[in-house]
Amino acid sequence: REFQQCLKTNRFDHLNMQSWYPKCGRYYELEEACRQNLLMSIDVKCSSELSGAASRPDSQQHVQAVGVCVNRNFGRALQFDKDAAEQTYSRRSRFMGSMGGV
Numbered sequence: 001r002e003f004q005q006c007l008k009t010n011r012f013d014h015l016n017m018q019s020w021y022p023k024c025g026r027y028y029e030l031e032e033a034c035r036q037n038l039l040m041s042i043d044v045k046c047s048s049e050l051s052g053a054a055s056r057p058d059s060q061q062h063v064q065a066v067g068v069c070v071n072r073n074f075g076r077a078l079q080f081d082k083d084a085a086e087q088t089y090s091r092r093s094r095f096m097g098s099m100g101g102v
Contacts (some may be wrong), residue, residue, distance in 0.1 A: 003027035021096055026089045033085035038074065045073045 006024035007014050014020065021028070043050070046069035053062040 001031075003031050018096060021092065025093060026086070029085040029089040029092075030082065033082070033088075034080045037080040041074065042070060046070060 003024055006012075006027050007020055010020070010023060012020035012024065046066060049062070049065040049069045053059070053066050056062045
């Protein structure tokens with residue numbers, strides 16, 4: 001949410017990473033770390049439901065089972081490694097600075 005707000009407030013083109021990363025990159029990295037952790041966690045905790053839906057994509061019951069599993073396991077705040085996201089932001093900022101983008 002903060003990343004999209006940063007892009008919008010500063011009128012950055014989201015396709016031009018060199019323009020937005022110095023100001024919005026920290027938000028991007030935090031959101032990306034959260035997204036990645038969520039997808040990996042869903043893959044682990046809902047694997048049987050995902051397999052059922054994949055084997056029967058036309059079955060509304062199987063598809064709904066995935067939604068039930070996600071809501072049951074992830075209906076609250078998701079924990080992720082904020083320090084790792086901050087480190088990624090620092091590394092990329094240094095790299096982009098060395099490329100003349102920051």
